[in-house]
Amino acid sequence: MIAYLSGRLVFKDPTYVILDVGGVGYQVKISLQTYSRIKDEEQLKLLTFLHIKEDAHTLYGFKEEREKSLFLLLLSINGVGPNTALMILSSLSSEEIEVAIASNDVGTIQAVKGIGAKTAQRIILELKDKVGKSSGSESTAPLGFLHSGNKVREEALQALITLGFPKAVAEKNITQVLKKTNGEISLEDLIKASLKTP
Numbered sequence: 001m002i003a004y005l006s007g008r009l010v011f012k013d014p015t016y017v018i019l020d021v022g023g024v025g026y027q028v029k030i031s032l033q034t035y036s037r038i039k040d041e042e043q044l045k046l047l048t049f050l051h052i053k054e055d056a057h058t059l060y061g062f063k064e065e066r067e068k069s070l071f072l073l074l075l076s077i078n079g080v081g082p083n084t085a086l087m088i089l090s091s092l093s094s095e096e097i098e099v100a101i102a103s104n105d106v107g108t109i110q111a112v113k114g115i116g117a118k119t120a121q122r123i124i125l126e127l128k129d130k131v132g133k134s135s136g137s138e139s140t141a142p143l144g145f146l147h148s149g150n151k152v153r154e155e156a157l158q159a160l161i162t163l164g165f166p167k168a169v170a171e172k173n174i175t176q177v178l179k180k181t182n183g184e185i186s187l188e189d190l191i192k193a194s195l196k197t198p
Contacts, residue, residue: 002059006045012038014159014191017061019044028061029082031089032159036188037063051082060086066094073127079119087163088112091195100124101131111196113165153178156190163195173197 005028007021014035019026028046030038038044046061047068060082062068067089074085088097091112100108101124109120153174160170173194177185185193 001050002048004045004047009041009044015162028059030061031086032188032191033067033089034063070094073130077123077126084114087114098131101127113195152187155187159191160194
């Protein structure tokens with residue numbers, strides 16, 4: 001229904017952006033992949049998918065066609081909704097997902113919060129013939145610069161809570177990651193590592 005939005009970036013968060021398109025502000029949910037590619041663009045074009053439920057119309061946005069295609073493929077799997085698909089795309093790069101599916105790597109898919117063994121197996125089984133037909137050589141985009149400690153911690157915490165983590169668990173995961181890295185970590189990497197912390 002809405003294939004893409006092109007407009008002025010009004011607000012950017014690791015989990016969503018607000019785009020001003022002709023005076024209308026669209027709130028669009030995004031993955032960490034898209035967040036890390038947006039940088040500080042003022043004018044932004046996002047490929048979109050509109051998910052309609054009885055009680056909500058939610059827009060999901062993607063910087064690249066490859067990510068949107070993976071999102072739609074993940075949605076085709078029984079038991080994977082848009083928020084779970086977005087969680088997978090936030091935890092792993094498109095390339096990592098494609099490699100995991102191609103190599104039957106259930107463990108990598110299962111490491112994503114909210115993905116059980118059966119769902120991980122189903123994703124691999126059903127998408128094996130559909131994924132990675134395009135060139136798999138695209139490298140992941142360079143991630144953002146290092147932020148100062150507390151701001152990064154706060155933004156990462158907010159992002160994890162938005163993704164469905166209880167606040168206490170999110171804080172514990174972030175603390176563990178920051179200890180391992182001595183705080184020298186970008187916001188995107190901090191959120192990714194926290195998503196994978198058991």
